[in-house]
Every structure is written in structure tokens, then in C-alpha cells.
Amino acid sequence: MSNEEHSDAYSPENFRTPDGAPSDIVIFTITSREKATPKKALPTRELQVLLIKRKVWPYEGKWALPGGFCKETESMYECALRELREEAGVTDVHMEYFNVYSKPGRDPRGWILSHAYFALVHEHKLINRRADTDASDVRLFPLEEALAMELGFDHGDMLRDALARVREKMLTTTIAREFLPEEFTISELYQVIQTVVPTFEEPNFIRKITSTQSRQGIIEEARDSEGRPKSSNRYSQRAAQLYRFTEYSPGLSIYG
Amino acid sequence: MSNEEHSDAYSPENFRTPDGAPSDIVIFTITSREKATPKKALPTRELQVLLIKRKVWPYEGKWALPGGFCKETESMYECALRELREEAGVTDVHMEYFNVYSKPGRDPRGWILSHAYFALVHEHKLINRRADTDASDVRLFPLEEALAMELGFDHGDMLRDALARVREKMLTTTIAREFLPEEFTISELYQVIQTVVPTFEEPNFIRKITSTQSRQGIIEEARDSEGRPKSSNRYSQRAAQLYRFTEYSPGLSIYG
DNA sequence: AAAATAGTGTCTCTCAGACATTATGCT
DNA sequence: AGCATAATGTCTGAGAGACACTATTTT
Numbered sequence: 001m002s003n004e005e006h007s008d009a010y011s012p013e014n015f016r017t018p019d020g021a022p023s024d025i026v027i028f029t030i031t032s033r034e035k036a037t038p039k040k041a042l043p044t045r046e047l048q049v050l051l052i053k054r055k056v057w058p059y060e061g062k063w064a065l066p067g068g069f070c071k072e073t074e075s076m077y078e079c080a081l082r083e084l085r086e087e088a089g090v091t092d093v094h095m096e097y098f099n100v101y102s103k104p105g106r107d108p109r110g111w112i113l114s115h116a117y118f119a120l121v122h123e124h125k126l127i128n129r130r131a132d133t134d135a136s137d138v139r140l141f142p143l144e145e146a147l148a149m150e151l152g153f154d155h156g157d158m159l160r161d162a163l164a165r166v167r168e169k170m171l172t173t174t175i176a177r178e179f180l181p182e183e184f185t186i187s188e189l190y191q192v193i194q195t196v197v198p199t200f201e202e203p204n205f206i207r208k209i210t211s212t213q214s215r216q217g218i219i220e221e222a223r224d225s226e227g228r229p230k231s232s233n234r235y236s237q238r239a240a241q242l243y244r245f246t247e248y249s250p251g252l253s254i255y256g
Numbered sequence: 257m258s259n260e261e262h263s264d265a266y267s268p269e270n271f272r273t274p275d276g277a278p279s280d281i282v283i284f285t286i287t288s289r290e291k292a293t294p295k296k297a298l299p300t301r302e303l304q305v306l307l308i309k310r311k312v313w314p315y316e317g318k319w320a321l322p323g324g325f326c327k328e329t330e331s332m333y334e335c336a337l338r339e340l341r342e343e344a345g346v347t348d349v350h351m352e353y354f355n356v357y358s359k360p361g362r363d364p365r366g367w368i369l370s371h372a373y374f375a376l377v378h379e380h381k382l383i384n385r386r387a388d389t390d391a392s393d394v395r396l397f398p399l400e401e402a403l404a405m406e407l408g409f410d411h412g413d414m415l416r417d418a419l420a421r422v423r424e425k426m427l428t429t430t431i432a433r434e435f436l437p438e439e440f441t442i443s444e445l446y447q448v449i450q451t452v453v454p455t456f457e458e459p460n461f462i463r464k465i466t467s468t469q470s471r472q473g474i475i476e477e478a479r480d481s482e483g484r485p486k487s488s489n490r491y492s493q494r495a496a497q498l499y500r501f502t503e504y505s506p507g508l509s510i511y512g
Numbered sequence: 513a514a515a516a517t518a519g520t521g522t523c524t525c526t527c528a529g530a531c532a533t534t535a536t537g538c539t
Numbered sequence: 540a541g542c543a544t545a546a547t548g549t550c551t552g553a554g555a556g557a558c559a560c561t562a563t564t565t566t
Contacts (some may be wrong), residue, residue, distance in 0.1 A: 016328050018274045021358075038564075041516070072272050072367040076358040079563065100371055102277075102332040111328040113277055113369075171509040172428075181334060187517075193511065198338055200446055202512040206519065209511065213553075218510060237519040237564035252508040253427040254474060255449065255465060256458040256528085296538075297543065443544075460529065462546070467527075492544040494536035512556085 018108030023080040024067030024155065025095070026118040026162035027088055029126055029140065030195050042187060042235050045195040048140040049159065050088055050126070051151070055137070058108045063141075065159070067114070080117045089137070090126065094178045095119040095191045098165050100156075106154050114153070118162040120178035123214030170196045170250055174218060177245045182224040185232060185240040186210070218250065219243040262365070275366030279336040280323030280411065282418035283344055284373040285382055285396065286435045286451050298443060298491050301451040305415065306344055306382070306398040307407070311393070314364045315408030319397075321415070323370070336373045344394070346382065350434045351375040354421050355414075362410050370409070374418040376434035426452045428508055430474060433501045439478040440486060441496040442466070474506065475499040 027050040032043035051063040055209060066087035070079040077097065084090050101114045126140070141149070146159060169175050179192045186206050192198050202208060202222060222242040224228040231239040283306040288299035307319040323341035326335040333353065340346050382396070399403070402415060409483045423430050426449060435448045442462050449456050458464060465475060478486040478498040487495040 015276075015325065018326075018328075021274050052466075069271065070274075071357070072274075073360055075360065076356050076369065079362050097355065099331050099353065102326070104329055104331065113332065115324075141397070171511060173510070185518085200511075203558085205512065208555080217500075231518095232518095233416065233421070233564075237515080237566090238518050238562065239564080240518055250510050251427070252510065254429070254506050254508065255427060255456075323520090441545085464528080489537080489543095492536090493538045493542085494545050496545055507556095 016111065018113055020069050020112045021076070021115065022069045022112065023066050023076055023089075023115045023117055024065040024101075024158060025081060025084055025115065025123055026065055026078055026159055027084070027090070028118065028162075028196075029121045029123055030192060030222075031140065040233070040236055042191060047143040048193050049143055049146045050138070050140055052087060053139075053147075054152055055243060062148060065155045066138075070115075076115050077117075080115070084119060088121075088126070090119070090121055090171040093119050093121045093125065093195060094175060096165075099161055104152065104222035113256040114158075116158045116162065118166055120166070120175060122179060134177055137140060167197050171251055173201070174245050174249060183230065183232075183242040183244050185242060187235065187240065189219075190241070196253065200231055217246050217248050220246050257355075264306075267452070274369055276325050276368045277332070277337060277371065278323050278325045278368065279332055279371045280321040280357075281336055281340055282321055282372065282415055283340070283377055284418075284422060284452075285373060285377045285379050286448060287379055287396065288447055296489070296492055298447060301447055303451050305395065305399055305402045305404060306396055307342060307351065309393040309395075310408055319405060320409040321411045322394075322409035322416070324450070326371075333369050335449040340375060344377075344382070346375070348377050349377045349381065350431060352421075355417055357410055357414060359410065369409060369444075372414045372418065374422055374496075376431060378435060400466055423453050427456070430501050430505060439486065439488075439498040441491065441498060443487050443491065443496065445475075445499070473502050473504050476502050 029048050029050070031048050032045045034043055035041040050066065052066050054060055054062050054064050066083055068075055068079070068087070074082065077095075080095060080097075081091075084093070095117050096119075097115065097117050099116050101116060104111075106112070107114070120176065125192075128156050131200045145165070147156075150156070151159065166175075176189060176192050176196075179196075180188060188207065189209070190202075190205050220243065222244050224230050230242045232242050233239040285304050285306070286301050287304050288301045290299055291297040306322065308322050310316055310318050310320050310474070322339055324335070324339045324343070326332055330338065333351075335352075336351060336405075337347075340349070340351065351373050352375075353371065353373050355372050356373060360367075363370070380445070399419070403419075407415065408411070422431070432445060432448050433453075435452075436444060442465060446458075446461050476499065478500050480486050486498045488498050489495040
């Protein structure tokens with residue numbers, strides 16, 4: 001066995017090892033507020049990000065993403081789940097890994113590699129938490145505001161990267177479901193997509209999404225126990241047909 | 257400041273820190289062999305993966321992915337680039353990060369979190385290397401064979417995950433270019449896609465890819481300095497039009 | 513009636529899918 | 540002539556895009 005530079009004979013004693021491997025989580029939610037109009041109307045929706053105010057060095061007093069150090073007894077995903085629960089009081093949500101942040105010097109505490117996740121949380125899951133927490137140190141920020149802030153560490157990069165990934169996935173997968181109730185109207189779905197991807201615009205959205213031939217059954221009509229279509233007039237005078245996502249997830253291709 | 261479990265007052269002395277943070281790289285290439293026919297014909301293409309035979313504990317004698325430990329002075333991506341160069345002799349290729357592997361106990365040497373990349377390498381870039389390397393310990397394996405092998409660590413999982421990711425990206429992005437020369441024929445492109453994604457089948461492939469209306473200009477005709485279309489009879493009696501990828505990368509959506 | 517959202521009719525043009533047919537140059 | 544690959548012709552029906560129009564219920 002040789003001692004060449006790419007030797008496999010690694011042993012922790014011979015090299016500097018990392019000082020920690022945390023996970024950080026970009027928690028997105030969509031808040032909805034009733035419009036001020038006296039009549040029924042679609043709510044105003046806004047994409048929000050959860051941030052935590054740091055109480056200790058480094059970046060004391062700055063806002064940053066929730067997160068924390070991984071333990072040797074858990075996987076990185078389990079670590080992120082734990083932090084999600086401990087810091088945001090949230091369980092059972094869609095969470096995905098998206099990148100590692102490892103630039104030397106990114107953390108003044110030492111050589112620390114951060115593993116970034118994003119989570120998509122339904123508004124209702126955060127409402128409980130907001131009651132029993134000191135709102136001054138854990139808060140939702142509107143996306144635009146959060147993007148303009150100077151966050152601790154390289155969390156600004158993480159936020160931008162997470163957002164780009166979520167926007168892409170919003171259009172190519174059915175993650176919109178994470179922000180919707182089981183049964184929803186086409187307008188709600190359209191609104192959610194537009195809230196995450198402001199450039200999204202489809203004048204004939206209803207036609208496309210419900211023409212079951214080409215995009216085969218991403219969603220289906222909700223029906224009651226007797227098979228009659230269910231509708232809702234939550235947001236409108238005229239009741240709208242309710243839909244639900246199916247299990248089907250289409251495969252996309254640029255070649256055909 | 258409190259000592260509660262999710263305190264920010266982390267300091268390396270108080271907790272166990274990782275014993276290492278390596279990167280491992282799944283290097284894909286497509287080999288092409290001339291057919292045995294006397295006449296001109298399309299070559300036989302095969303997706304291959306580069307593996308290295310381990311010489312030391314753990315998994316001594318087993319085949320595994322190339323990789324190695326990250327240094328505190330480099331980012332994880334730089335680490336992967338270095339390993340790619342040191343272990344496979346490859347530079348300037350498409351490489352992407354795709355996951356972290358962190359299951360407790362995954363590495364008998366300790367608490368080691370591995371960061372997995374895939375690289376797409378043109379056959380030509382590996383040919384040089386194969387000459388000056390002992391072919392007995394660094395080798396290309398046909399994909400199917402590699403999948404059936406028992407690799408060291410959790411590298412079997414990495415290989416399967418990398419393959420799934422590359423297959424998805426082959427259909428949704430223009431990474432096919434990584435396996436093709438600057439200018440190529442439609443048949444070559446079709447073959448490359450099928451080599452990576454065996455289920456891909458498009459009877460009217462030429463029509464679709466060259467109808468510049470809908471999939472606007474993913475590729476364009478190659479032309480000589482006088483603007484005349486260039487063609488090649490590398491693989492056929494009848495010369496075929498050459499194409500090149502443009503910079504355009506289409507955005508896909510399930511909603512319209 | 514006015515407002516607000518839900519949903520349909522209709523037209524044009526492109527394109528997908530299928531399959532047959534022609535084109536070119538080598539052996 | 541026979542072959543392998545390259546490329547076009549032609550038909551059908553689905554669907555995208557645009558825009559006007561109708562439907563339903565509340566205020």
C-alpha cells in the first residue's frame with residue numbers, strides 16, 4: 001500500500017475532519033388572506049419563508065434558516081426531520097434534499113458542511129405553532145422580503161437555490177398538492193401555481209388540465225358516495241367543481 | 257443562553273463530529289464499437305460505468321466508485337473534480353451533485369457522510385487514460401453488469417440513484433450532448449438517448465426534433481462557412497445532415 | 513342589475529401518430 | 540440488384556391558442 005495522495009488508507013487521525021455536518025431547512029408556506037371585499041372572492045395568497053432569529057454567535061441577532069447539527073445516530077434526512085419538528089413544530093410534510101454547501105470559510109465556527117432541504121408546509125400546519133411560540137424570534141416572511149434580507153451564513157444562497165428548485169418542481173411535478181386541501185377547485189390550483197411561479201400564465205388553464213386525453217388524469221373530479229360530482233362555493237357565487245390529485249405523475253420529455 | 261437540545265451554542269468539543277466527508281463519483285460513458293458487418297453501419301453503443309478495485313480495508317478486493325475525502329480547503333465540488341482527475345484522469349466534463357449518503361453505519365471506518373456526483377464523459381476522454389493505467393484495478397463495466405455486482409459501501413445504491421437521475425435528465429435536458437461530438441446526425445442522437453433510456457422510442461423522431469415550431473431549436477443544422485448544410489456519411493451510404501445543440505434549453509411543464 | 517367567479521363554443525393552425533414511399537450511395 | 544441508412548408524403552385526429560360568450564349565485 002502506498003502513501004500517494006489519493007490513497008485509500010484514510011484514517012481520521014491523519015487528517016483534519018469536519019467540525020460538523022448540519023442540515024438547514026427552507027420552509028415554504030402559502031398564506032391566504034380574505035380579500036377586503038364584502039362579497040365572496042378568491043383570497044390573496046402569498047409565498048412565505050420561515051426564519052429564525054439567531055440568539056448566539058455567529059450572526060447573533062440576524063435572521064437565518066432553521067437547522068442544526070446531525071448526530072452520528074441519525075441520517076441527514078432524519079436530522080432535518082428532527083430540526084423541522086424542534087424548531088418549527090412541524091411534522092409529516094413534504095421535504096426534499098437539494099444541495100450541500102461546503103465553501104471553505106462559510107461558517108466561522110469551523111469546517112462545517114451544511115445540507116440543505118426544502119419543506120412545503122400547508123398553512124394550517126403552521127398556525128398551531130404560531131400561537132405558542134414567541135413570535136419575535138421565529139417568523140414567516142414574505143418571500144420578496146426574505147430575499148432582500150441579509151441572512152446569516154450563506155443562507156441567502158440557500159434560499160435562492162431552494163426557490164429555483166421549488167419553482168421548477170411546481171411546474172414539472174404535482175407538489176402543488178402540498179399547498180392545497182384534498183379537494184380543491186381549478187382556480188385554487190391555478191392561484192397556488194401562480195403564487196409560487198409568478199410568470200405562470202395559461203389563459204385556457206381549465207381546458208388543458210381537464211382534457212383527460214393528453215395530460216392523462218393528473219387530477220380527477222371529486223365525487224360523493226353516490227358518484228355525483230362535488231362542488232364548492234367557498235370562493236364564488238357560482239359553485240365550482242372540486243378536483244383531487246390522482247396518483248399519476250406524468251413523465252416529461254423534450255424529445256417527444 | 258440555554259442548553260436545550262436544539263441550542264445554537266454548538267461547539268465541536270461538546271459533540272462527536274464526523275470522521276470524514278468524501279465525495280464519490282459515478283462516471284458514465286458510452287462506448288461505441290463498429291459492427292461486424294463489412295458495410296457501413298451504425299455502431300453498437302453501450303452505457304458503461306467506471307469502477308475501481310479497492311486495495312485496502314474496508315471492502316478490500318471489491319469494486320467501488322471512485323472518490324475520496326474532502327479537504328478543509330476545498331468545496332465538495334472541487335473535491336469531486338480533484339478525485340475525478342486523480343482517480344480517473346478526467347477533466348472538463350459535465351458533473352453534477354445528486355445526493356448525500358448518511359445512513360449510520362454505512363462506512364465501517366466511522367461516521368462518514370458521502371456526497372455523490374455523477375459525471376458524463378465522452379468516450380474519447382477515457383481512452384487516453386486506459387492506456388497508461390493498470391487495467392486490472394480501474395475499469396469500465398457495462399451498466400447491467402455493474403448493477404448486478406456487489407459493490408463496496410452503499411455504492412450500489414448510489415449507482416442506481418445516479419442512473420435514475422441521469423435517465424430523467426437525458427429526457428428533460430440536453431445532456432445528451434455530453435456523449436456526442438459537436439456535430440452529429442439525428443440517428444446518433446437517437447441512439448445515445450436509447451442507450452441511456454432503453455424504453456425511449458419515437459417512431460417519428462426526425463420529424464419532431466426538426467420541426468422547429470414547438471420544440472423551438474433545441475438543435476440546429478450545422479452549416480459550413482458558406483452557409484451550406486453539412487452532412488456526413490460516417491455511418492451510412494447516404495449522407496446524413498449534421499446538427500448541433502443550440503444554447504436553448506426548453507422549460508417543461510405538466511400544466512401547459 | 514352588477515359583480516365575481518365558473519365554465520363552454522368556435523375557429524384556426526400546428527402537431528402527433530401511423531405507415532407507406534422515395535432518396536442515396538456502397539458492395 | 541440488394542442493402543442500410545436518410546428523409547419525405549400523406550392522412551387523421553387531438554389539442555393549443557385566442558377570444559367571445561353563457562351560467563350561476565350573491566349583493
